[in-house]
Amino acid sequence: MSQWVVKGLRTGVKTTNYPRLPDTAPGLSCGLPATTDLRGEHAQALVARCPTGALSVGRRGIEVDQRRCIHCLRCRRGVNQQLAWEARYEWARVTDKSNRHDNRFGAAFRRSAHILVVDAGDCGACLNEVKQLNNPYYNMHRLGFFLTPTPRHADVMLVVGAVTEHMRLALRKAYDAMPTPKRVVAAGACALFGGVFGPSFTCGGGVAQAVPVDVEVPGNPPPPLAILHGLLVAAGQRQPASSCG
Template sequence: MALWTLKGIMTGIVSGRYPDEPEAMPDGYRGRPTLHQERCAGDTCRRCVEVCLPKALTWTTGSEATELRLDYSRCVFCGLCEEACPEQAVTLTRNVELAARRKADLTVGLRILGNGHASSDASAADLEAEIESTLRDEITRVFGRSLHIRHVDAGSCNGCESELQALNNPYYNLHRLGIFFTPSPRFADLLLVTGPVTRPMEEPLRNAYEAMAEPKLVVAVGACACSGGIFPPTAFTLGGVDRIVPVDVYIPGCPPPPVALMHGLLVAVGRLEPKIRAGAVNT
Protein backbone atom coordinates (compact mmCIF):
# COMPACT_ATOMS: atom_id res chain seq x y z
CA MET A 1 0.00 0.00 0.00
CA ALA A 2 1.33 3.41 -0.96
CA LEU A 3 2.39 5.59 1.95
CA TRP A 4 0.04 8.42 0.91
CA THR A 5 -2.90 5.99 0.96
CA LEU A 6 -1.96 4.81 4.45
CA LYS A 7 -1.57 8.40 5.62
CA GLY A 8 -5.00 9.26 4.21
CA ILE A 9 -6.63 6.37 6.07
CA MET A 10 -4.93 7.37 9.32
CA THR A 11 -5.80 11.07 8.90
CA GLY A 12 -9.45 10.52 8.07
CA ILE A 13 -11.83 13.16 6.76
CA VAL A 14 -10.47 16.67 7.18
CA SER A 15 -13.16 18.59 5.27
CA GLY A 16 -15.26 21.09 7.19
CA ARG A 17 -18.94 20.50 7.95
CA TYR A 18 -20.34 23.82 6.78
CA PRO A 19 -23.24 24.42 6.11
CA ASP A 20 -24.46 21.42 8.14
CA GLU A 21 -22.51 22.80 11.11
CA PRO A 22 -21.58 26.46 11.72
CA GLU A 23 -17.99 27.46 11.04
CA ALA A 24 -16.28 29.12 14.00
CA MET A 25 -14.12 32.07 12.99
CA PRO A 26 -10.93 32.69 15.01
CA ASP A 27 -10.78 35.18 17.88
CA GLY A 28 -10.11 38.68 16.68
CA TYR A 29 -11.53 38.08 13.20
CA ARG A 30 -13.17 41.25 11.86
CA GLY A 31 -16.57 40.27 10.55
CA ARG A 32 -19.97 41.94 10.46
CA PRO A 33 -20.07 45.38 12.15
CA THR A 34 -23.01 45.73 14.53
CA LEU A 35 -24.78 48.92 15.61
CA HIS A 36 -25.84 49.08 19.26
CA GLN A 37 -28.68 51.56 19.38
CA GLU A 38 -28.75 51.91 23.17
CA ARG A 39 -25.14 53.13 23.24
CA CYS A 40 -25.08 55.64 20.38
CA ALA A 41 -24.67 59.28 21.43
CA GLY A 42 -26.30 60.50 18.24
CA ASP A 43 -25.43 63.40 16.00
CA THR A 44 -23.24 64.98 18.68
CA CYS A 45 -20.47 62.43 18.11
CA ARG A 46 -20.07 61.29 14.49
CA ARG A 47 -16.61 59.84 15.14
CA CYS A 48 -17.43 56.55 13.44
CA VAL A 49 -18.60 58.38 10.33
CA GLU A 50 -15.54 60.62 10.21
CA VAL A 51 -13.05 57.71 10.19
CA CYS A 52 -14.94 55.53 7.69
CA LEU A 53 -12.78 55.70 4.55
CA PRO A 54 -15.16 53.96 2.10
CA LYS A 55 -18.12 56.00 3.46
CA ALA A 56 -19.99 52.90 4.56
CA LEU A 57 -21.28 54.79 7.62
CA THR A 58 -23.35 57.91 6.91
CA TRP A 59 -25.63 60.34 8.77
CA THR A 60 -28.97 61.52 7.40
CA THR A 61 -30.39 64.45 9.33
CA GLY A 62 -34.15 65.07 9.38
CA SER A 63 -36.50 67.44 11.18
CA GLU A 64 -37.24 65.03 14.04
CA ALA A 65 -34.49 62.45 13.95
CA THR A 66 -31.06 61.64 12.61
CA GLU A 67 -30.39 58.29 11.03
CA LEU A 68 -27.08 56.44 11.16
CA ARG A 69 -26.85 54.03 8.26
CA LEU A 70 -24.35 51.26 7.60
CA ASP A 71 -23.87 49.98 4.05
CA TYR A 72 -22.26 46.54 4.11
CA SER A 73 -21.69 46.69 0.35
CA ARG A 74 -19.15 49.47 0.91
CA CYS A 75 -17.67 48.27 4.22
CA VAL A 76 -14.09 46.93 4.13
CA PHE A 77 -14.25 45.66 7.75
CA CYS A 78 -11.20 47.67 8.76
CA GLY A 79 -12.40 48.18 12.35
CA LEU A 80 -11.63 51.91 12.49
CA CYS A 81 -15.23 52.70 13.44
CA GLU A 82 -15.05 50.38 16.44
CA GLU A 83 -11.76 51.94 17.56
CA ALA A 84 -13.07 55.50 17.17
CA CYS A 85 -16.42 55.11 18.96
CA PRO A 86 -16.04 56.10 22.65
CA GLU A 87 -19.32 54.38 23.58
CA GLN A 88 -18.66 51.15 21.65
CA ALA A 89 -21.88 51.72 19.70
CA VAL A 90 -20.19 50.02 16.73
CA THR A 91 -18.55 46.65 17.29
CA LEU A 92 -17.23 44.02 14.93
CA THR A 93 -18.47 40.46 15.31
CA ARG A 94 -17.14 37.24 13.83
CA ASN A 95 -20.28 36.78 11.72
CA VAL A 96 -19.41 36.54 8.01
CA GLU A 97 -22.70 35.31 6.51
CA LEU A 98 -23.74 38.58 4.87
CA ALA A 99 -24.83 37.50 1.39
CA ALA A 100 -27.99 39.20 0.12
CA ARG A 101 -30.15 38.89 -2.97
CA ARG A 102 -30.95 42.61 -3.03
CA LYS A 103 -28.43 45.41 -2.62
CA ALA A 104 -30.91 47.28 -0.43
CA ASP A 105 -30.69 44.45 2.11
CA LEU A 106 -27.04 45.34 2.71
CA THR A 107 -27.99 48.67 4.30
CA VAL A 108 -29.04 48.73 7.95
CA GLY A 109 -29.58 51.66 10.27
CA LEU A 110 -30.90 53.17 13.45
CA ARG A 111 -32.79 56.39 14.07
CA ILE A 112 -31.45 58.87 16.64
CA LEU A 113 -34.40 60.84 18.02
CA GLY A 114 -34.26 64.47 19.03
CA ASN A 115 -33.69 63.51 22.68
CA GLY A 116 -30.50 61.66 21.74
CA HIS A 117 -31.95 58.17 22.14
CA ALA A 118 -31.97 55.60 19.39
CA SER A 119 -34.95 53.65 18.18
CA SER A 120 -35.73 51.32 15.33
CA ASP A 121 -37.53 52.44 12.21
CA ALA A 122 -41.08 51.15 12.52
CA SER A 123 -41.33 50.70 8.79
CA ALA A 124 -38.49 48.17 8.92
CA ALA A 125 -40.86 45.64 10.49
CA ASP A 126 -42.93 45.56 7.30
CA LEU A 127 -40.35 44.20 4.87
CA GLU A 128 -41.19 42.96 1.42
CA ALA A 129 -40.73 39.27 0.64
CA GLU A 130 -37.27 38.82 -0.90
CA ILE A 131 -38.34 36.50 -3.60
CA GLU A 132 -41.51 34.69 -4.60
CA SER A 133 -41.60 31.11 -3.32
CA THR A 134 -42.30 29.78 -6.80
CA LEU A 135 -39.18 31.48 -8.18
CA ARG A 136 -37.07 30.22 -5.28
CA ASP A 137 -38.32 26.69 -5.86
CA GLU A 138 -37.45 26.97 -9.54
CA ILE A 139 -33.92 28.16 -8.78
CA THR A 140 -33.44 25.24 -6.39
CA ARG A 141 -34.78 22.82 -8.97
CA VAL A 142 -32.44 24.06 -11.70
CA PHE A 143 -29.26 24.77 -9.72
CA GLY A 144 -29.74 23.13 -6.33
CA ARG A 145 -27.85 19.89 -6.98
CA SER A 146 -24.99 21.01 -9.22
CA LEU A 147 -23.53 24.38 -10.14
CA HIS A 148 -20.73 25.41 -12.50
CA ILE A 149 -19.04 28.79 -11.98
CA ARG A 150 -17.15 31.01 -14.38
CA HIS A 151 -15.00 33.52 -12.48
CA VAL A 152 -14.16 36.92 -13.98
CA ASP A 153 -11.61 39.22 -12.35
CA ALA A 154 -12.80 42.67 -13.40
CA GLY A 155 -9.90 44.48 -11.73
CA SER A 156 -9.41 43.21 -8.19
CA CYS A 157 -6.31 43.31 -5.97
CA ASN A 158 -6.35 39.47 -5.89
CA GLY A 159 -7.47 39.41 -2.25
CA CYS A 160 -10.81 37.85 -3.23
CA GLU A 161 -9.03 35.44 -5.56
CA SER A 162 -6.91 34.10 -2.70
CA GLU A 163 -10.10 33.28 -0.78
CA LEU A 164 -11.73 31.73 -3.84
CA GLN A 165 -8.70 29.52 -4.35
CA ALA A 166 -9.11 28.20 -0.81
CA LEU A 167 -12.57 26.85 -1.70
CA ASN A 168 -10.95 23.99 -3.60
CA ASN A 169 -8.57 22.91 -0.85
CA PRO A 170 -9.26 19.71 1.14
CA TYR A 171 -10.80 21.56 4.10
CA TYR A 172 -13.47 23.65 2.36
CA ASN A 173 -13.79 21.14 -0.51
CA LEU A 174 -16.42 22.98 -2.52
CA HIS A 175 -16.92 19.94 -4.75
CA ARG A 176 -18.71 18.11 -1.93
CA LEU A 177 -21.55 20.61 -2.38
CA GLY A 178 -21.78 19.92 -6.10
CA ILE A 179 -20.19 23.26 -7.01
CA PHE A 180 -17.37 23.45 -9.56
CA PHE A 181 -15.38 26.10 -11.46
CA THR A 182 -15.29 25.97 -15.25
CA PRO A 183 -12.96 27.84 -17.64
CA SER A 184 -15.70 28.66 -20.16
CA PRO A 185 -18.79 30.83 -19.68
CA ARG A 186 -20.60 28.62 -22.18
CA PHE A 187 -20.52 25.78 -19.65
CA ALA A 188 -21.29 27.98 -16.63
CA ASP A 189 -24.50 28.44 -14.68
CA LEU A 190 -23.16 31.28 -12.55
CA LEU A 191 -20.89 34.23 -13.29
CA LEU A 192 -18.80 35.19 -10.25
CA VAL A 193 -17.20 38.63 -10.51
CA THR A 194 -14.53 40.22 -8.31
CA GLY A 195 -13.07 43.72 -8.25
CA PRO A 196 -14.39 47.12 -9.31
CA VAL A 197 -15.08 46.94 -13.01
CA THR A 198 -12.16 48.63 -14.76
CA ARG A 199 -12.93 50.19 -18.12
CA PRO A 200 -10.79 47.69 -20.10
CA MET A 201 -12.78 44.85 -18.46
CA GLU A 202 -16.25 46.25 -19.22
CA GLU A 203 -16.56 44.61 -22.63
CA PRO A 204 -15.03 41.24 -21.60
CA LEU A 205 -17.44 41.13 -18.64
CA ARG A 206 -20.43 41.78 -20.89
CA ASN A 207 -19.19 39.17 -23.38
CA ALA A 208 -18.81 36.54 -20.64
CA TYR A 209 -22.34 37.26 -19.40
CA GLU A 210 -23.84 37.11 -22.88
CA ALA A 211 -22.03 33.85 -23.67
CA MET A 212 -23.79 32.07 -20.80
CA ALA A 213 -26.94 30.12 -21.50
CA GLU A 214 -30.20 30.89 -19.75
CA PRO A 215 -31.04 30.54 -16.92
CA LYS A 216 -27.96 32.15 -15.41
CA LEU A 217 -26.94 33.80 -12.15
CA VAL A 218 -24.46 36.57 -11.31
CA VAL A 219 -22.71 36.92 -7.94
CA ALA A 220 -20.68 40.00 -6.96
CA VAL A 221 -17.88 39.12 -4.53
CA GLY A 222 -16.22 41.67 -2.25
CA ALA A 223 -16.86 45.33 -1.51
CA CYS A 224 -15.32 46.39 -4.82
CA ALA A 225 -17.68 44.22 -6.88
CA CYS A 226 -20.71 45.03 -4.71
CA SER A 227 -20.41 48.81 -4.81
CA GLY A 228 -16.99 49.87 -6.04
CA GLY A 229 -15.76 49.95 -2.43
CA ILE A 230 -12.99 52.51 -2.12
CA PHE A 231 -12.96 52.91 -5.91
CA PRO A 232 -15.75 55.24 -7.05
CA PRO A 233 -16.50 55.64 -10.76
CA THR A 234 -13.56 57.42 -12.40
CA ALA A 235 -11.80 57.54 -15.72
CA PHE A 236 -10.35 54.12 -14.85
CA THR A 237 -13.13 52.25 -13.00
CA LEU A 238 -16.88 51.97 -13.44
CA GLY A 239 -17.82 50.93 -9.88
CA GLY A 240 -19.90 47.92 -8.86
CA VAL A 241 -20.74 44.98 -11.12
CA ASP A 242 -24.45 45.86 -11.24
CA ARG A 243 -23.58 48.88 -13.36
CA ILE A 244 -22.65 46.47 -16.15
CA VAL A 245 -24.66 43.27 -15.68
CA PRO A 246 -27.58 42.37 -13.39
CA VAL A 247 -26.51 40.89 -10.05
CA ASP A 248 -28.48 38.16 -8.25
CA VAL A 249 -26.44 37.89 -5.03
CA TYR A 250 -24.02 40.25 -3.29
CA ILE A 251 -21.28 38.90 -0.99
CA PRO A 252 -19.68 41.81 0.89
CA GLY A 253 -16.26 41.71 2.54
CA CYS A 254 -12.67 42.77 1.92
CA PRO A 255 -12.10 40.03 1.12
CA PRO A 256 -14.95 37.70 2.14
CA PRO A 257 -13.57 34.49 3.68
CA PRO A 258 -14.34 31.07 2.18
CA VAL A 259 -17.29 30.50 4.55
CA ALA A 260 -18.89 33.76 3.38
CA LEU A 261 -18.34 32.71 -0.23
CA MET A 262 -19.94 29.32 0.37
CA HIS A 263 -22.89 30.94 2.11
CA GLY A 264 -23.39 33.35 -0.80
CA LEU A 265 -23.23 30.61 -3.42
CA LEU A 266 -25.75 28.51 -1.51
CA VAL A 267 -28.02 31.55 -1.18
CA ALA A 268 -27.76 32.05 -4.94
CA VAL A 269 -29.09 28.55 -5.63
CA GLY A 270 -31.75 28.66 -2.91
CA ARG A 271 -30.16 26.14 -0.57
CA LEU A 272 -29.65 28.74 2.20
CA GLU A 273 -31.46 31.95 3.07
CA PRO A 274 -29.95 35.42 3.62
CA LYS A 275 -29.57 36.48 7.25
CA ILE A 276 -29.90 40.25 6.92
CA ARG A 277 -32.85 42.39 5.86
CA ALA A 278 -33.16 45.88 4.44
CA GLY A 279 -33.44 48.73 6.93
CA ALA A 280 -33.48 46.51 10.01
CA VAL A 281 -31.74 47.76 13.13
CA ASN A 282 -28.53 45.78 13.42
CA THR A 283 -28.18 44.59 17.03
Protein backbone atom coordinates in the same frame (compact mmCIF):
# COMPACT_ATOMS: atom_id res chain seq x y z
CA MET B 1 3.96 7.22 -4.78
CA SER B 2 2.07 5.27 -2.12
CA GLN B 3 3.47 7.69 0.47
CA TRP B 4 0.95 10.30 -0.73
CA VAL B 5 -2.00 7.94 -0.28
CA VAL B 6 -0.89 7.24 3.28
CA LYS B 7 -0.29 10.94 3.92
CA GLY B 8 -3.74 11.82 2.60
CA LEU B 9 -5.46 9.22 4.79
CA ARG B 10 -3.47 10.18 7.89
CA THR B 11 -4.48 13.81 7.53
CA GLY B 12 -8.09 12.88 8.23
CA VAL B 13 -11.13 15.02 7.56
CA LYS B 14 -10.59 18.78 7.77
CA THR B 15 -13.80 19.85 6.11
CA THR B 16 -16.24 22.20 7.78
CA ASN B 17 -19.72 21.06 8.74
CA TYR B 18 -21.21 24.20 7.24
CA PRO B 19 -23.98 24.47 5.96
CA ARG B 20 -25.26 21.45 7.95
CA LEU B 21 -24.00 23.02 11.19
CA PRO B 22 -22.62 26.47 11.88
CA ASP B 23 -18.82 26.70 11.93
CA THR B 24 -17.31 28.65 14.79
CA ALA B 25 -13.58 28.01 14.29
CA PRO B 26 -11.50 31.07 15.22
CA GLY B 27 -10.15 33.12 12.33
CA LEU B 28 -12.83 32.07 9.84
CA SER B 29 -14.14 35.58 9.42
CA CYS B 30 -13.13 39.03 10.54
CA GLY B 31 -16.78 39.96 10.88
CA LEU B 32 -18.71 43.07 9.89
CA PRO B 33 -19.77 46.13 11.88
CA ALA B 34 -23.28 45.90 13.24
CA THR B 35 -25.89 48.53 13.99
CA THR B 36 -25.06 49.82 17.48
CA ASP B 37 -27.05 51.95 19.84
CA LEU B 38 -24.57 54.80 20.08
CA ARG B 39 -25.41 58.46 19.91
CA GLY B 40 -23.96 61.91 20.39
CA GLU B 41 -20.36 62.96 20.05
CA HIS B 42 -18.88 59.44 19.99
CA ALA B 43 -21.28 58.38 17.28
CA GLN B 44 -20.44 61.42 15.15
CA ALA B 45 -16.72 60.69 15.57
CA LEU B 46 -17.17 57.10 14.39
CA VAL B 47 -19.26 58.12 11.40
CA ALA B 48 -16.59 60.67 10.42
CA ARG B 49 -13.87 58.01 10.57
CA CYS B 50 -15.56 55.71 8.07
CA PRO B 51 -13.86 56.30 4.70
CA THR B 52 -16.67 54.85 2.56
CA GLY B 53 -19.74 56.28 4.24
CA ALA B 54 -20.94 52.90 5.48
CA LEU B 55 -21.96 54.39 8.82
CA SER B 56 -24.74 56.86 9.50
CA VAL B 57 -26.60 58.07 12.57
CA GLY B 58 -30.20 56.94 12.42
CA ARG B 59 -33.14 55.91 14.49
CA ARG B 60 -31.39 52.91 16.03
CA GLY B 61 -28.11 54.66 16.76
CA ILE B 62 -25.25 54.07 14.33
CA GLU B 63 -26.68 52.25 11.36
CA VAL B 64 -24.41 50.25 9.12
CA ASP B 65 -24.61 49.74 5.38
CA GLN B 66 -22.65 46.50 5.34
CA ARG B 67 -22.32 46.59 1.56
CA ARG B 68 -20.01 49.55 1.90
CA CYS B 69 -17.73 48.16 4.62
CA ILE B 70 -14.13 47.77 3.45
CA HIS B 71 -12.77 46.20 6.65
CA CYS B 72 -10.47 49.08 7.43
CA LEU B 73 -11.33 48.52 11.11
CA ARG B 74 -11.22 52.26 11.78
CA CYS B 75 -14.47 52.09 13.75
CA ARG B 76 -12.76 49.59 16.05
CA ARG B 77 -9.25 50.93 16.41
CA GLY B 78 -7.90 54.17 17.80
CA VAL B 79 -11.31 55.26 19.11
CA ASN B 80 -12.67 55.64 22.63
CA GLN B 81 -15.99 54.04 21.89
CA GLN B 82 -15.82 51.10 19.50
CA LEU B 83 -18.51 49.99 17.15
CA ALA B 84 -19.76 46.45 17.77
CA TRP B 85 -18.81 43.88 15.16
CA GLU B 86 -20.59 40.61 14.57
CA ALA B 87 -18.33 37.70 13.73
CA ARG B 88 -20.67 35.73 11.50
CA TYR B 89 -20.35 35.11 7.79
CA GLU B 90 -23.84 34.53 6.34
CA TRP B 91 -23.94 37.94 4.68
CA ALA B 92 -25.19 37.28 1.16
CA ARG B 93 -28.29 39.11 0.00
CA VAL B 94 -30.53 38.85 -2.99
CA THR B 95 -30.72 42.04 -5.02
CA ASP B 96 -33.96 43.77 -5.86
CA LYS B 97 -33.38 42.93 -9.48
CA SER B 98 -33.80 39.25 -8.79
CA ASN B 99 -37.32 38.39 -7.93
CA ARG B 100 -36.90 37.21 -4.38
CA HIS B 101 -40.48 35.99 -4.16
CA ASP B 102 -39.92 33.65 -7.03
CA ASN B 103 -39.54 30.33 -5.21
CA ARG B 104 -37.93 28.85 -8.26
CA PHE B 105 -34.93 31.04 -7.59
CA GLY B 106 -31.95 28.81 -8.16
CA ALA B 107 -34.08 25.65 -8.38
CA ALA B 108 -32.32 24.63 -11.56
CA PHE B 109 -28.98 24.52 -9.71
CA ARG B 110 -30.04 22.83 -6.53
CA ARG B 111 -28.09 19.64 -7.10
CA SER B 112 -25.08 20.93 -8.97
CA ALA B 113 -23.87 24.24 -10.27
CA HIS B 114 -20.87 25.07 -12.39
CA ILE B 115 -19.19 28.33 -11.52
CA LEU B 116 -17.20 30.67 -13.68
CA VAL B 117 -14.96 32.91 -11.60
CA VAL B 118 -14.25 36.28 -13.19
CA ASP B 119 -11.73 38.64 -11.68
CA ALA B 120 -12.89 41.96 -13.05
CA GLY B 121 -10.14 43.96 -11.36
CA ASP B 122 -9.79 43.34 -7.64
CA CYS B 123 -6.68 43.46 -5.48
CA GLY B 124 -6.30 39.68 -5.34
CA ALA B 125 -7.63 39.19 -1.82
CA CYS B 126 -11.19 38.32 -2.90
CA LEU B 127 -9.80 36.07 -5.58
CA ASN B 128 -7.61 34.32 -3.03
CA GLU B 129 -10.62 33.75 -0.78
CA VAL B 130 -12.52 32.27 -3.74
CA LYS B 131 -9.55 29.98 -4.31
CA GLN B 132 -9.74 28.79 -0.70
CA LEU B 133 -13.18 27.29 -1.43
CA ASN B 134 -11.37 24.43 -3.11
CA ASN B 135 -9.09 23.73 -0.14
CA PRO B 136 -9.91 20.80 2.11
CA TYR B 137 -11.40 23.05 4.80
CA TYR B 138 -14.24 24.22 2.57
CA ASN B 139 -14.20 21.67 -0.26
CA MET B 140 -17.11 23.07 -2.21
CA HIS B 141 -17.28 19.99 -4.46
CA ARG B 142 -19.17 18.19 -1.70
CA LEU B 143 -22.02 20.69 -2.19
CA GLY B 144 -22.16 20.21 -5.93
CA PHE B 145 -20.20 23.36 -6.82
CA PHE B 146 -17.57 23.02 -9.52
CA LEU B 147 -15.33 25.66 -11.04
CA THR B 148 -15.34 25.78 -14.80
CA PRO B 149 -12.97 27.75 -17.01
CA THR B 150 -15.56 28.31 -19.73
CA PRO B 151 -18.77 30.38 -19.68
CA ARG B 152 -20.44 27.80 -21.91
CA HIS B 153 -20.58 25.35 -19.01
CA ALA B 154 -21.34 27.89 -16.34
CA ASP B 155 -24.57 28.29 -14.38
CA VAL B 156 -23.28 30.88 -11.97
CA MET B 157 -20.82 33.67 -12.60
CA LEU B 158 -18.90 34.66 -9.49
CA VAL B 159 -17.43 38.12 -10.02
CA VAL B 160 -14.88 39.92 -7.85
CA GLY B 161 -13.51 43.41 -8.47
CA ALA B 162 -14.92 46.81 -9.34
CA VAL B 163 -14.82 46.13 -13.14
CA THR B 164 -11.95 47.91 -14.82
CA GLU B 165 -12.27 49.38 -18.30
CA HIS B 166 -10.07 46.55 -19.59
CA MET B 167 -12.33 43.85 -18.16
CA ARG B 168 -15.69 45.36 -19.07
CA LEU B 169 -15.91 43.75 -22.51
CA ALA B 170 -14.57 40.38 -21.37
CA LEU B 171 -17.07 40.31 -18.50
CA ARG B 172 -19.96 41.17 -20.80
CA LYS B 173 -18.90 38.59 -23.38
CA ALA B 174 -18.58 35.90 -20.72
CA TYR B 175 -22.03 36.75 -19.36
CA ASP B 176 -23.59 36.65 -22.81
CA ALA B 177 -21.92 33.33 -23.56
CA MET B 178 -23.50 31.64 -20.53
CA PRO B 179 -26.58 29.52 -21.18
CA THR B 180 -29.79 30.43 -19.34
CA PRO B 181 -30.91 30.12 -16.60
CA LYS B 182 -27.91 31.92 -15.13
CA ARG B 183 -27.08 33.75 -11.96
CA VAL B 184 -24.46 36.36 -11.12
CA VAL B 185 -22.91 36.54 -7.67
CA ALA B 186 -20.92 39.68 -6.93
CA ALA B 187 -18.46 39.17 -4.07
CA GLY B 188 -16.56 41.84 -2.17
CA ALA B 189 -16.97 45.54 -1.51
CA CYS B 190 -15.36 46.52 -4.84
CA ALA B 191 -17.78 44.33 -6.77
CA LEU B 192 -20.70 45.90 -4.89
CA PHE B 193 -19.92 49.60 -5.15
CA GLY B 194 -16.38 50.11 -6.40
CA GLY B 195 -14.63 49.92 -3.02
CA VAL B 196 -11.58 52.12 -2.64
CA PHE B 197 -10.94 51.97 -6.39
CA GLY B 198 -13.99 53.23 -8.15
CA PRO B 199 -15.60 54.94 -9.77
CA SER B 200 -12.65 56.55 -11.52
CA PHE B 201 -11.25 56.97 -15.03
CA THR B 202 -10.38 53.29 -15.17
CA CYS B 203 -12.67 51.60 -12.65
CA GLY B 204 -16.42 51.25 -12.56
CA GLY B 205 -18.62 51.43 -9.51
CA GLY B 206 -19.34 47.74 -9.20
CA VAL B 207 -20.46 44.72 -11.21
CA ALA B 208 -24.11 45.73 -11.47
CA GLN B 209 -23.14 48.51 -13.88
CA ALA B 210 -21.84 45.91 -16.33
CA VAL B 211 -24.04 42.82 -15.89
CA PRO B 212 -27.21 42.15 -13.85
CA VAL B 213 -26.37 40.92 -10.33
CA ASP B 214 -28.56 38.47 -8.41
CA VAL B 215 -26.66 37.92 -5.19
CA GLU B 216 -24.35 40.30 -3.33
CA VAL B 217 -21.73 39.23 -0.80
CA PRO B 218 -20.28 42.07 1.30
CA GLY B 219 -16.77 41.98 2.78
CA ASN B 220 -13.30 43.17 1.86
CA PRO B 221 -12.59 40.40 1.15
CA PRO B 222 -15.59 38.26 2.11
CA PRO B 223 -14.23 35.18 3.91
CA PRO B 224 -14.67 31.83 2.09
CA LEU B 225 -17.76 30.85 4.05
CA ALA B 226 -19.45 34.14 3.14
CA ILE B 227 -18.78 33.44 -0.54
CA LEU B 228 -20.01 29.89 -0.06
CA HIS B 229 -23.18 31.26 1.51
CA GLY B 230 -23.60 33.49 -1.56
CA LEU B 231 -23.31 30.48 -3.85
CA LEU B 232 -25.79 28.51 -1.73
CA VAL B 233 -28.24 31.41 -1.95
CA ALA B 234 -27.81 31.56 -5.73
CA ALA B 235 -28.44 27.82 -5.92
CA GLY B 236 -31.56 28.08 -3.80
CA GLN B 237 -30.10 25.97 -1.00
CA ARG B 238 -29.90 28.59 1.70
CA GLN B 239 -31.80 31.66 2.84
CA PRO B 240 -30.23 35.07 2.24
CA ALA B 241 -29.32 37.31 5.16
CA SER B 242 -32.08 39.55 6.43
CA SER B 243 -31.91 42.99 4.92
CA CYS B 244 -31.14 45.04 8.01
CA GLY B 245 -27.53 45.66 9.08
